[in-house]
Amino acid sequence: MILKTALWAASALALMAGAAQAEGSLNIYNWTDYTSPEMIEKFEKETGIDVTLDTYDSNETLLAKMQAGATGYDIIVPSHNFIPIFIEEGLVQEVDATAMPNFKNVKERWRHPDWDPEQKYTVPFHWxxxxxxxxxxxxxxxxxxxxxxxxxxxxxxxxxxxxxxxxxxxxxxxxxxxxxxxxxxxxxxxxxxxxxxxxxxxxxxxxxxxxxxxxxxxxxxxxxxxxxxxxxxxxxxxxxxxxxxxxxxxxxxIGWMDGLMIPASAENVENAKIFMNFIMDPENMGIQSNYAGYGGPIEGQEEFMDEALRNAPEINIxxxxxxxxxxxxxxxxxxxxxxxxxxxxx
Amino acid sequence: MIANLPDSPVLRRSLALAPALIIIGVFMLIPMVVMAIFSFLEAKSFGGVVWNFSGSAYIQLLYERMLDDSLRLSPGYLIIIARSFLLAFVAMVCCLIVGFPVAYFISRQPIQHRNMWVLLITIPFWTNQLVRTFAWIIILGRNGVIEAPFRFAGLLGADETLGLMYSDFAITVGLTYTFIPLMVLPIYASLEKLDFSLVEAAADLYSSRWEAFSKVIIPLAKPGIIAGCLLVFIPSLGAFIQPDLLGGGKKLMLGTLVQFQFSTARNWPFGSAIAMILLAFVMLFLILYARAARNAKAMDLH
Amino acid sequence: MAVQVDVPPLAAPVRKTEKRRAFGEVPGLATLAFGFLVFLYLPIAVLVVYSFNAGNIVMVWTGFSTDWYAKAFANEDIRKATLNSLIVAVSATAIATTCATLAALALARGGSFRGKVVSLGVITLPLMVPEIVTAVAMLVFFANLGLNLGLGNVILAHTTFCIPFAFMPIRARLEGMDTTLEQASRDLYASDWETFRLVTLPLLMPGVLAGAMLSFVISMDDFIITLMVAGAGDTTLPVYIYSMIRQGITPEVNAVSSILLLFSILIVTAYWFTTRQKPGAKSH
Incomplete structure (x- = not known):
């Protein structure tokens, strides 16, 4: 009986591992309560890519995990002050955000930030x-x-x-x-x-x-x-x-900004880039903002945001x-x- | 006895022991050795280690590098260690004071009731530890369950509080609550085996109930009491949920200090060194325990 | 150096019930014991009551509602984390209980041999090391090994610290067990294997079940170690709850906990009722 259970669990595991490596998947590792399910659903529908979401509670946890050699993530979302550490430690790969079609939507103010002046590694996210x-x-x-x-x-x-x-x-x-x-x-x-x-x-x-x-x-x-x-x-x-x-x-x-990055160990790099481009669309970032309750860097995203958030004193300094x-x-x-x-x- | 494979009892015994020993050896002993090595290395600035031998992690424990970089003997970390010990000790004593009578009471119940009690004690621990701890915030906090009747009776003004939360008291309650089954169950196990005819004899022999109690029951329950104390004391020493959530994180404890070094401070060698110190103290207690147990056995043979 | 811990199996063997006499009937003990129950169940009661809170904040009661249960059931992350927790707990319990049973048999029935004390020490080691130390050591180890089996990492870690919890009640049971039945079986020319399967194992079963249950509970509750060793998509329920607390706990967490509590009470009670009839009925 115990043996049966163990076998079942083992095969369930094998199945799950197989599924995660199948084509058309994307593993996002993001802050808790920070990723809009509606936005993810829209992404899955538009691209056919299957998204798995996992969450962490602090930059430190994320860094410790990545330094410990955690693999399987295609997108991570460190804060700006941690971004240089990830770059310096060789934990992420170049993405060349400026070459993405939707980069034109990024507000002037949020382009080429101090922590990634050439915009080689990050796509701007919430601030x-x-x-x-x-x-x-x-x-x-x-x-x-x-x-x-x-x-x-x-x-x-x-x-x-x-x-x-x-x-x-x-x-x-x-x-x-x-x-x-x-x-x-x-x-x-x-x-x-x-x-x-x-x-x-x-x-x-x-x-x-x-x-x-x-x-x-x-x-x-x-x-x-x-x-x-x-x-x-x-x-x-x-x-x-x-x-x-x-x-x-x-x-x-004190200001902060999170950036989307692709870990060096990512397996679905192309899908991650598709996601990065997707999020720089005003409507998509607007939907995401509604969920997270934070402002974003995309021109025209306000149009897609709830009125309460758009006018909130918390995000309008x-x-x-x-x-x-x-x-x-x-x-x-x-x-x-x-x-x-x-x-x-x- | 284990299947009909090998004939030699030695081989059989070894095969049966192997899985447990290998798993714990590989995933527990070796990691701890690696950590011990790490405690003698240098910290890499953003976490991790540089493979250079250094005793600086241990020096840091005793000496404070002043903000201007001079070294000064500093009791800071020793205070944290002492505080952790004191709190773990208080939690252990609270568990014992409440746990022993309860265990005794249960062992005196008819057998079906006894099982029921054991069951009742186990059930709360099927809920998540974090959520259970969080429930104490609702109970102890301002406008909480305890304060409500006081407020209702007008003994507490709208803006007053009993100040139960975010205090050493709250941490002690949290620790006691979390670990008390580990005190009750071993004591109960040893009392349950106790032959009450012995106690009857003692009651006849000794003049007072107290004497009978202290000269017969306590010695017989001793293995359970010692085991219970250790099982409460050790996890309390490294606890970090309770100081964090109930104590308001105002004072660092050993557990929070280790966690801080591996996360925010990103000083793995120092974190490892504190962990090693913690381990050394635990080992010391175990040795003392082993000695006490041996003495107890020697007394038994008398 | 090993600490000897006896955890009473839930259904202790029924011994001839001795007649308890007046001695030791300390007045007030019953009151204290019931007070203790209140202490144990107060947080649980609070937890359940507040799971029906209509508001968004656990601590501020705004009215009765069952919405949070609906939300908890609909929350895919919670479902996934719960499934992960169950997979890990079931696998770790199965492996740990098997290893622990074998080890307990070897130690209790293997006579005395060199290395017995050391073996006992190693097996109970995870109990003796504060969790935070174990967590950190495992993180460092897995990182340097580059071992990445997904949930497998978590299962391995859980198996490690579950072994002593499974081991204790099994050994306690073995030590309290009469060997005369086994002896008789062998005298009747039953093979060792038959003796084990037909005599030892059934007698040992309450201990094994108690050990398995203890492992299961410990595994379901662990979060510090899991937090350190878990990788992509391997979030377990406690880790998920921990992350949620950061955003301020909502009654949704209470609802999930209440469901799990109900579930476990059902299992434990069922177990209790099935085992309590056995001793009388089963006299070999």
Whole structure:
């Protein structure tokens, strides 16, 4: 009986493995809750290519997996600050996005970004920002500066929620202190460390999960947040009769952008390129944006987006707000960040 | 005894043992050796290792490289280790305090009821650990299940909280909840074997119930208690879901520290070194356990 | 150095029930035990109740609804992850239980021999190593080996840590088992194989089943190790749930968990009812 079960499982496995290698398939490895099923369905219908989707929860997981030699993925979606690492480590192959017919649809602003100036490896995908979100109904006033988050007043003490990984937090601290990102100056990093250690007694949790839960629940009043996720949070909060606002503090916000890349080990390279070209179409990117809740780089995609999202304050940055893109720090700066973070949390 | 293939009992025994030993040897022992080697290598800047011998991962544990690159003896990581031990110990004690009486109670039930109890204790653990932990957030959190009656009775204002969540208390509850079956079941197993006529005799011999209890039942239940304590203590030491979700990740623990090194900090050698330290402590406990068990056996033979 | 752990098989062998007398009847014990049950089931109850929450956020109750069940059933990713979890759990349980049964027989019936303690140590090793260490070691190992069998990697990893969980109840059962029946069988000139098949194995079955169940539960619940070793398309249910938490858990996760819970209660209860009649009926 056990033997039978084992045999059945083994043959089921073999069948599945066979199916994955068949022609006309595409294995996408993307962030959780980030890929529009409607868009995928449209792609499958138009091209006859069978899509398998797998998800990860962070750039670190993706990088660790790819470094560990994970194969079988044809499309991966790292964030801009990780893109140079993937290139440098030889984990991805050239795609030459500019040669694709639909590249003409990419907005001027998003072409030839710093992290891939020749657009050799990436096709631009969603962009977004990181800042803080808060509950105006509980806070009682408008949040104007990161000072209110890093050096909170008595009323919000113990109701501050912070991301659990250092990248954005350290960068937000740099923004507040008016310092360069990826700082290698020990004195500057010391100021960041002092700021974060002084903030710690006021922090309720260091967690990158469930920010919306904590804010809506009233556990937290101010929380680090991503714009698209805050957009979803605001919608949920309104359902529950509460307010949730994604803030644009005067110091600016941190920008990020994800790019589509093809791993060096990809087996369905042509299909991956077909997908890349497909996503640069305004309608397709519009559908994708509706699902993910983030803005995209394609001219005219707004036409295909839900009105609520098109007009959402979360994806329409005020004109006077700076959006500064972080980048991959070198080993020295990165180890300073890690040490600061360990010192804060120990 | 194993099929009618080989005649030699030695060969038979070896063949029967081989699959389990090979699987664990190849997929567990060898990986751990590889990790031990990694802990003596240099970190590659974006994860992975450079094949140069280096003791820096271990130096980093004791000495802090100041932001200006000078070395200073630093208790930082030792504090994390001590904190993990303390929390694991507290969780173990909580499990024991609650688990022992329960195991004792079950062992005193008629046999059909006993099985029922074992079943009742096992069932909750068929649900996903993450979701179970998440359920505690709903229970302990602001406006949660526990606070609700206080609020209803007006003992807690709209903006007040008992502050149960995101605390060491919450982590302890989470750890105790997750690992308590591993305490109850072994203790129950040893108590269940216990011959109660012995206890009767003791009750007649000793003057008080407490004496009978501490001189007869406890020694007999000792193997179960020790096994239970180890089974709770070890996973608690490396736990990372509970500190993360219930403790709010405010203080690094051994488990979260290892995970941090392999993900965000991308320092595989250092992560490996911490893992090795963790392992060394566990081994130390096992040796102590083995010694205690041997002593117990020697006492038995008396 | 091996830790000896006895996990009681769910249906323990019925021994002559000794008469329990007044001693040891500590007052308040029953209350404590029932309080313990409340502690155990409170989160489960919360989980199930909130799976019927109409709103999008688990913690904010907005009304009763069964929509999340419909959504969970319609969610292809959840279905796929569940299928993966089941394939992995069934395969790992089958392999681990077989290996563990053989090993337990060798250790319990093989007399005393050199290397017995070491073997015992190796088999219980996965219990003694914190999960995060195992996960990281396996990641490093699979990466350097370049071993990529898809779900096979996950099955191998799960088999490894399931073996001791299957092993413990089987060995406990073997040690509590009377050898006189086996002896009698051999005296009647039954071959070793016949003795094993007709006498030892049926007697051992409760232990084997308990071991298999324990393995199955452990495999279905694991996520740290799976997260590290799983490759493309090999997402299991716990890994999927973990990824979902990042976006804020919705009652959909509660619904899936409730379905799984119901499913497992059915299996465990069925198992309990089938085995509890056996001891009386089956007297060789």
């Amino acid at each position: 977004g920002s990181a800042s803080v979100a808060y509950r105006p109904d509980l806070y009682g006033k408008e949040l104007e500066s990161y000072g209110e988050f890093f050096e909170p007043s008595e009323e919000v003490s113990g109701r501050i929620s912070v991301f659990k990984t250092p990248e954005e937090v350290v960068n937000l601290a740099h923004l507040y202190l008016g310092q360069e990102f990826c700082n290698e100056d020990p004195a500057a990093m010391q100021r960041v460390q002092d700021l974060l250690i002084a903030q710690k007694p006021h922090v309720m949790a260091y967690s990158s999960e469930g920010m919306n839960d904590r804010l809506i629940n009233g556990d937290a009043i101010i929380s680090t947040h991503w714009n698209g996720y805050a957009y979803k949070g605001r919608t949920l909060a309104e359902e529950a009769g509460k307010e949730l606002v994604y803030a644009y503090p005067k110091e600016g916000v 005020p004109n006077d707000t700076k959006m500064i893109f972080s980048f991959a720090c070198n080993a020295k700066a990165q180890s300073l960040i890690d040490r600061v973070w360990t010192n804060v949390l120990r």
